[in-house]
Amino acid sequence: MNRAKCAPRLTSLLAVLLGLFVFQTTTYANTSNEMTDPSPTSANVSDQPTATVDGPSVSATSDVETDQPVNDPAATSASTTETDYSADDASTDSGDSTTQPSDSESKDNQPAVDDVQASKQAENNPQPTVENGTASPNSTASQQPETTTSDNNASQKTATPSANDRITIDDANNPDNPAWKQSSNNPLINFITGITSTIAAGVVYPFAASRQGAALLSKIRTLMSPDRYNVDQMWSDLDSKYDPAFTKTYYTDAKNWYDNEVTRQMLSVPFADGTGNASATYIAHPNSTKTIIYGQGWTTEPEWMGYISKVFYDMGYNVLMPYTRGQSTSDGEFLTFGAKDKADWLNWINKINDLNGPTSKVVLYGQSLGADSALQTAAQSNLPSSVKAVIADCGFSTIPSLLFSLYTGASNSLNNLTSKIGWNLNGTIPLVPFDQFLNGFNNINKLLQGFSLDAVSGITAVENSKLPTMFIATADDTFIPDTQTETLYNLSASTLKQLWILDGNVGGHASANNAVKDYTARIQAFLNQVDAQNSDTKLNITNDQHVAA
Template identity: 25%
Template sequence: MKGKKWPKISIGIIIILFIIDAVAGFFFYNLAIDRNQKDFLQDNTDLEVSAEAMDVFMKGDWRNWVSNQQFEEVEMTSYDGLALNGYFLPAKEPTNKTVILAHGYLGSGKDMGLYGQYYYEKLGYNLLMPDARGHGQSEGDYIGFGWHDRLDYVDWINLMVDKLGPDTEIVLHGVSMGAATVLMTSGEKLPANVKAIVSDSAYTSVKDMFAYQMKRMYHLPSFPILPTVSLVTDMRAGYSLSEASALDQVKKAEVPILYVHGNADTFVPTRMSKELYENTKSEAEIMTVDGAGHGESFVVDQDRYKEKLSSFLERYVKE
């Protein structure tokens, strides 16, 4: 009798583990990907910033600058029927130079005003700052982490070319999730109007990022939970975590890419940008910033960042 119990016990254990894994898969989907209130990043030490950086992010002059601009709201329908929203600002003087900025996780288009002000005031660019799907005023009930967004950015590029003319020269500049977005866009078939891409604090893939954060934040192994999260994401949002890869996309890139990453970034480790740089098919450069945490490079070493950005763009944007 005892021997006959073991198969039943084993089957029971397997069923329990399967249920736990399924629950965990839906839990992490709702936690990170579903469009809802996100509290899990509060008090995350990996996202702590210096008092100086916090002051710039929260109270910097760029916020007043954004509030004082007369942005044109631009609407676009995505390939899968979502109404997407963006904010366009023509340059002070007529120009063919346009930058399309890509914000980070849980942000919105106008959060990129920190960079937009420099492009507008000092470099003389037209600006477009879209709200990513699932963010801001754009529709979408999930966060794409750059994967479906890459196709949205192809459409934003084409919209700008149609709006501004065939001589338009376009730069893509993203931070964090936005950096992954523009890198994922780099692997698509892009018009010759796209001259350069700037990636600040990007991750190699959504799968790599989730595996890193599950271990760091929750002390959990990626297997078997991560494949289940990926399956739930595929069912609910239409993409798997493994296919959402900036690394695979830059291996196909034709547009020059500048990588920037803080050496003190523990939220998205610096090694990810280095791996991306080493695998980029197109011309590429990388700059790391000592003492900068996640997305802080522009604030921590603003002069060096601007100098590197300007010199990089001068080589490829030839208005």
Template identity: 45%
Template structure:
């Protein structure tokens, strides 16, 4: 009985110390202890004070309702400079017996030892106890300690990029925990910005008003045109849908594209059209070795998981284990991208120390199914893939979502899912689309422009507003209805912008100026929509290699992605406690962090 009582005393003592402990040090040794002071004004933004105090003493005093922009705090404070800062000891924390700790947003990390000297902290990307801090605006990417101190704008996100201040790739905006390499929040020498065209949805198309005719003859002609195009666009959609959405159609299209361009998957494409600024000599050496590695050396394993909602069908993937690594990247493939090609590209991640898992989507290559869902169902399948990875490598191993083209959108869709395992740390979306209607409109208008260019050279120039008998809005309405009938969801349900806005995982959006398939402005649109505390945009200027070719600039590609991951890990390892010493504040803090 005495032992049981002693155990209970120890247990409650441990809990008390847990709540009262000072800040656990960051990996480099920096301690951030935040103590609530009842004499301060409620709701103040204390970011600048926190930066100054932490640099000076390693601690800062805050009120429970104060706001702190954690990203600015991370960027402005170098753990190496204060590595000798000591954390608040349990004995110091216990001097106030009425104190209660409020862990702000994040994953709780606790550690208890046998001496009851327990420390605790909240690993977090958001220290704000009242509102979410604004992500660093791209207009301030040249300022390493950029902070938004306007309390009225704490929930706003930047809506466009500043092409004048984001052109210097040597500008540091963040620091990494494992290297001196840094990467700005925005690298956009090409000056690409999003437009309203990148936000096009089926809802916009459905609500658009049709042509109006004032004369009787015009009304008759309009009526006939309307009925005829209903039929022609319906036929076009019926023929085009399986080509775009089915296993057979997409593979046939891929084979046809390869027939037209036999060198489509030639590894030399990674350096042949690469501008000198991206060091094509290094890319040639790297991808020559990468192709040899994938084809002859990589120890490939077959991995499968059941559909998330159908145990009778499987998602199949190729897995390459990195020796003694618990880090894993799950890679989404492009729409018609051959698995062996993304396998060559996966060397970029393998060389960064990651295990590589490359699943085919539903209805694509190795996986079951006959129709591609463009991420709609795949996003839930990726939960099963995460569980599979954690079974193989343990649930403490870092997982990153990555994809190119359609794979980028699948990765974003998966990253936006609720209930993801906490060890999924970030998403990298390379050359994704903002919405399917926006992508379709871009391709349609390019085709129309090409036709008008040729017809405009005739003796009597001809110009069409639409491809004859095939107006875009009607085609898309038919495709949308066909997809709802066969798959149960609409095209607006697989929106890159919506997924980007929903995910709170740190996100990196990448595209190239010379992407002729998916407009690079669509990556900018997704970046603008994203609300993650850490987000970045990189649009490579000049000649890189076309669609989904950013990885051709392999030196910068690896360096920038690694710096992004380092920044994410640095944020995740930052520990912050809020110690409440005023009874009135306890309820307020509890309400704000619930």
């Protein structure tokens, strides 16, 4: 092969791959009513059985004001019925579930994936039965609830959790999983694509994980979507059922509150491994010993977190906003996707406890990457008892699953171009098979950071935490599919858990807070349940001690 001719072609391919990656990550500007799910396992609403919530419809009350906390535990829903189910006694060791391939799966020739994973999914992924708005962990796949709405003009979408939401490194290298193991059996071709895939991973990795690369990519995304961090966009295309007028008033006030009114403190703690320091912005609520620790998303601007923090401040909470390793004012040259941040969060929790004394109560919260930081923190065996609950907004199930979703979306975008000349890519990127790209990405991460991508698993985290947990997602999220959040909910070992998936047009990735009236009401109601559960526990302990005496 002529090297002079090969080099420009390879460079062009990598440029296209990186461009598609940037395009796929520019999701904040995606506010279309009809979500285009990049996963080949997304299901059409007509293909799935329907289970309707028969319980009474509840709505956010007028108590949800910009300066008033929501105290009504019944105020837990939007005016229409979205996917919303909770479990007071959920177990991950019971229940049966099977995954039916959707039409799109058949088109992409992927039934073998679900056949291989069926037994694994049946054992570990029970679907809740909906009875009067409360979920029971024991049901069959035919009873699986779906997103429904009373608005005939609103988008109706059911995204069924699948094997694609539970991928590990070993899964992607298993020859029985052709949807993920795309590399050729031909040794020569396999050798060539191994090189090109590793080069592609080497190009993409710095933009995903390094401080400078992620910051540059964030600027590129902002150039492509200038309104990405414009507060006005939070209500500009919000479905009417989520009260955009309220959102406009709320976030206009929130921006002024954070920029000009509130007192902010900069705090720091040492990294758990002693390699640097983590920094955070702290907003103290007068006379409160309750604190929300708000995990930063991937490339999320601190000011943007500040605007959203008012939601929790108005509930009476102090707010601590730590910046992850490799972002903002924290030290570190690489983002660890929560792998090392979870240990740093223990230092933050201890610092908050020192500030607020023996009555300190902590709730872990995060969006996107921050959601997984919160979930991974909650799963640690040495978690302080002051931590009472977790709220995970649009977290990922596993890194390989997230990369596969992005890879498939990039492939589909590229296929839109190649199909015009009759070249169907069938879910692949030329010269970059998914399994080899994933292996290259993982090997680079292990070389530079010392841990495998499988060590960063939302699934492993929820399977090892019994803290009360609320899972939130939006159906129009094209960055982290809402099915990943549903998978986390299904596998959670929490004794009190809730799932809320907002349907219709909300704003794309990490946008549930745009529906701020319902967002506040739902979260407040969940935290009220947590408080009630804690009160019952204390009462039982007191009674037991009295009897024993």
